[in-house]
Amino acid sequence: MAQIRKLPPAAPQPREAQPAKVAPLWVSTVATLVFGILYAILPEHITLGPSWLPLVLELVIILPGTTASLIRHPLSARTNRVLAFCLLGITTTALIIGVILLITTLPERHEGREAISLLRTGALLWISNVLVFGLWYWEIDGDGPHKRATAGHQAADFLFPQQADGNTHNWIPHFVDYLFLGFTAAIALSPADTYPLSRRAKALMMVEALIAMTILTILIGRAINII
Template identity: 50%
Template sequence: MPIAFTLLTERGLPYKTLHPLLLTLLGVLTFGLASSIALLLITVIINKYATILLRAAILLWGSNVLIFGLWYWQIDGGGPVKRHRSDSQAADFLFPQQENGNPTGWIPGFLDYLFLAFTGATALSPTEMFPLTQRAKALMMIEALLSLLVVAVPAISEFHLPW
């Protein structure tokens, strides 16, 4: 409730309080996503209805992209507020526009992080943006693992393996 009030009214909690709350919420969402993927993998054993499994896998993959896009947006450079206040140097991710000292002062927006999450979930690796810190690398590994598990569900169900 405090997060929604702050985001909708531009009043409320200061950024130093709001940012850890947002990261906690993202942690809860990530745990829920991982739990849902585990349930989907268990369901493959019992349920052989391809359309149900495929629909669930697509929704979970899309959730994976959105959640990790939000993670990247919130952690890079201390979050969007700190990034816009600083000199826009690369902190956790290096975008091509930031190379050579970022002479134009370019600052990534949410769509840039959503693209990073999409390419990470699709290619299972960074494409044009590079993780610079250990936490960015860890998040990208978690995203790739969750994406791989979701993509493996239709493949596993296709084999009709006796579990």
């Protein structure tokens, strides 16, 4: 009788790699609305047009995406990215105009009673600076949250400490990580534990530090001298 050869057991098929999770997107939306609220309470002489205008424009842009998510028909990642850059354009323009107007109207504010208002305005603009650039870092790093998830949250435009080993623990950067990056850049005028890798990241950090330095040294310093 012919011997029957036993076939070797089939090698197990590898499971398809599951894409990494996308960090929650609603936090950045809330941060954008917080900027609009902070801008709305700025003095009218610091804003170009009504101070509430950026907040209204933000709501108009955010509403379609929020509605689509609520009815379980979310917008595509490409559409969300376009809307995100529209929001960044509005917030960045409003911030820069506010800083320029504060500088140009500074010589007129020399009385003691103006000092508290000047400090309050400088603080609002400084916080707005942190929010705006936190949003920029969140959106440009690795070309946005969806692309970062596809790439397994590897270091792209910024290198977080958790990514130094190639992100072997599948760490996911959330918006608060980029907000902390914006905070350290605005208060220390340099990166702390997170390093910019790309030219666009370095350029953005330089702009944020320049705005923060202007607010901290010129505007708030002038208010203290008035006191």
